[in-house]
Amino acid sequence: MWFPSLYPSSYTLIAGISLVFILTLLVKLRHTASDVKIKRLGGVRAPVLAGNLLSASKLYYEIGKNQYNNQLVDWCTKQLDNLPAGKRTFAEFSLTGSKRVLITRDPEQIKAILATNFSSFGHGPMWHKLWRPFLGDGIFGVDGQLWHDSRSMIRPMFARDRLRNLAIFDDCTGKLLRKIPSAGATVELKDLFYRWALDTTTEFLLGENVNSLDFPDNDVCNAMHVAQRIQMYIFVLNPIAPLIPKRDYHRAIGRIEDFIEPAIARAVAIPQAQLEELSKSDMEFSFLHSIARYTTDPKVIRDQIMSVLLAGRDTTAATLSWAMYELSHYPEVWAKLRSEVLAALGDQGTPTYETLKDLKYVKNTLNETLRLHPAAPLNMRQALETTTIPGRPGEADVVLLKGDSVTINTLGMHMCAELYPPTSETFADPRIFSPERWESWTPKPWTYLPFSGGPRICAGQNFALTEMAFCLVRLAQRFESIEYRGDWAAQRLQADIIGTPALGIPMALYEPGEKADAAFKTGVH
Numbered sequence: 001m002w003f004p005s006l007y008p009s010s011y012t013l014i015a016g017i018s019l020v021f022i023l024t025l026l027v028k029l030r031h032t033a034s035d036v037k038i039k040r041l042g043g044v045r046a047p048v049l050a051g052n053l054l055s056a057s058k059l060y061y062e063i064g065k066n067q068y069n070n071q072l073v074d075w076c077t078k079q080l081d082n083l084p085a086g087k088r089t090f091a092e093f094s095l096t097g098s099k100r101v102l103i104t105r106d107p108e109q110i111k112a113i114l115a116t117n118f119s120s121f122g123h124g125p126m127w128h129k130l131w132r133p134f135l136g137d138g139i140f141g142v143d144g145q146l147w148h149d150s151r152s153m154i155r156p157m158f159a160r161d162r163l164r165n166l167a168i169f170d171d172c173t174g175k176l177l178r179k180i181p182s183a184g185a186t187v188e189l190k191d192l193f194y195r196w197a198l199d200t201t202t203e204f205l206l207g208e209n210v211n212s213l214d215f216p217d218n219d220v221c222n223a224m225h226v227a228q229r230i231q232m233y234i235f236v237l238n239p240i241a242p243l244i245p246k247r248d249y250h251r252a253i254g255r256i257e258d259f260i261e262p263a264i265a266r267a268v269a270i271p272q273a274q275l276e277e278l279s280k281s282d283m284e285f286s287f288l289h290s291i292a293r294y295t296t297d298p299k300v301i302r303d304q305i306m307s308v309l310l311a312g313r314d315t316t317a318a319t320l321s322w323a324m325y326e327l328s329h330y331p332e333v334w335a336k337l338r339s340e341v342l343a344a345l346g347d348q349g350t351p352t353y354e355t356l357k358d359l360k361y362v363k364n365t366l367n368e369t370l371r372l373h374p375a376a377p378l379n380m381r382q383a384l385e386t387t388t389i390p391g392r393p394g395e396a397d398v399v400l401l402k403g404d405s406v407t408i409n410t411l412g413m414h415m416c417a418e419l420y421p422p423t424s425e426t427f428a429d430p431r432i433f434s435p436e437r438w439e440s441w442t443p444k445p446w447t448y449l450p451f452s453g454g455p456r457i458c459a460g461q462n463f464a465l466t467e468m469a470f471c472l473v474r475l476a477q478r479f480e481s482i483e484y485r486g487d488w489a490a491q492r493l494q495a496d497i498i499g500t501p502a503l504g505i506p507m508a509l510y511e512p513g514e515k516a517d518a519a520f521k522t523g524v525h
């Protein structure tokens with residue numbers, strides 16, 4: 001009686017074993033085929049972290065787990081740290097034997113990928129496909145001519161210091177300051193910075209803002225969060241992307257579109273002659289107007305707006321969150337920063353482009369924050385054609401075959417002790433936050449890349465540095481001291497698309513003369 005039930009399960013077992021055997025063989029064959037191509041090109045393969053089905057499946061499982069636990073960047077760096085001494089700057093893995101992934105923190109390789117060998121690399125067709133529902137064909141999602149056209153389209157709005165931008169920073173930062181409660185009350189500063197950045201960026205892009213500072217539960221703000229979180233999973237777990245539920249993702253994107261599309265419709269209705277006239281006004285001409293001079297196709301405009309919204313919002317919010325996190329731990333740094341600000345502007349003076357440029361310690365503080373906490377701790381590229389990048393000094397080049405991916409571990413590179421001078425009186429241990437180090441030190445080329453490098457360097461770098469300096473100056477003008485109200489040492493990096501403090505930034509800020517009030521030490525405002 002038990003025979004009939006045994007047969008199907010035996011068949012299943014045999015079929016299962018055969019499938020695993022065939023797949024393993026296939027991976028092995030592909031691995032060998034890649035080896036042959038690499039040898040033919042006179043180069044070498046990077047050290048292999050995982051090159052068969054079993055080890056690569058385990059590795060992808062670890063990627064998913066570490067992403068879930070906010071430890072993906074640490075994991076990525078550990079993979080390199082665990083390699084034999086002298087070989088800790090790059091390594092590869094592959095699930096299928098072809099389409100390898102290279103992780104690198106080697107400055108020479110990064111320079112080749114981003115600049116000297118620029119045309120051989122891009123975000124790639126897979127990136128485009130995975131991000132398309134969100135970014136469409138906007139600058140962040142495309143390569144080649146489409147990227148070139150996008151860059152030309154958005155460049156004019158970043159080409160010079162515009163008065164309108166300062167007015168936006170002033171407005172939104174004023175509102176942010178009004179949300180910070182009186183002495184001793186705990187405020188979740190990270191949440192405020194994200195809302196401030198969303199308001200600032202939407203005002204800059206569209207000429208109207210989401211007003212999430214006044215309305216914390218704003219659904220555009222929530223939609224941005226949901227879309228980005230799911231997008232990160234789709235991207236990191238791309239081999240199983242089709243299995244990831246996407247209903248909330250599409251709904252969130254739809255909500256963001258509901259906000260930006262009416263503004264686009266209004267902009268494309270403006271006659272070109274009127275746009276031409278508007279462009280002469282430094283105060284009234286918005287990013288949207290600028291793009292509408294290039295094209296009146298609402299879809300093209302929507303895609304560029306989405307890209308810059310994504311690029312411009314979380315980056316500055318996360319960086320300012322990290323800056324305040326670090327500053328709260330070093331009262332003497334806050335005091336020095338504040339005295340520089342007060343000497344230049346007093347406690348009320350409005351920052352201008354000129355004053356901001358002269359505030360060296362404020363600049364050093366932001367540089368140091370971006371060194372320890374680059375907003376994009378990992379950056380991705382794909383080889384658009386078979387090519388080579390430098391290997392270890394004195395060794396053969398590393399070959400990347402068309403379709404291979406590269407993960408540039410920017411944070412891992414910033415943390416590499418070998419890339420810094422020895423620790424001294426003027427140069428603190430590189431793991432420590434020390435704006436002073438920038439007074440006597442300039443990083444070696446291609447070793448400090450918070451804004452990336454080469455032709456695709458952050459288009460909004462100056463805008464971002466001015467925006468963040470403006471906000472930091474206003475905070476320093478008003479608050480004499482700041483206090484972290486969480487477990488400072490327990491903080492972790494949450495690698496969403498942008499790296500952000502996983503535990504938030506609960507803080508208390510004190511104006512001159514205010515004192516800590518124990519009664520306020522509970523509850524977050």
Ligand code: HEM
Binds near residue numbers: 308312316
């Ligand atoms: C702390 C602030 C910021 C940091 C650290 C930062 C960093 C970066 C990085 C690393 C890239 C390269 C991404 C890649 O190669 O895939 C990038 C690209 C870009 N960023 Fe930023 N960014 C910041 C703020 C901003 C702001 C405020 C804007 C605009 C309002 C902006 C606009 C862009 C754009 C449009 C690109 C795409 C450039 C291209 O592909 O040609 N960024 N940014």
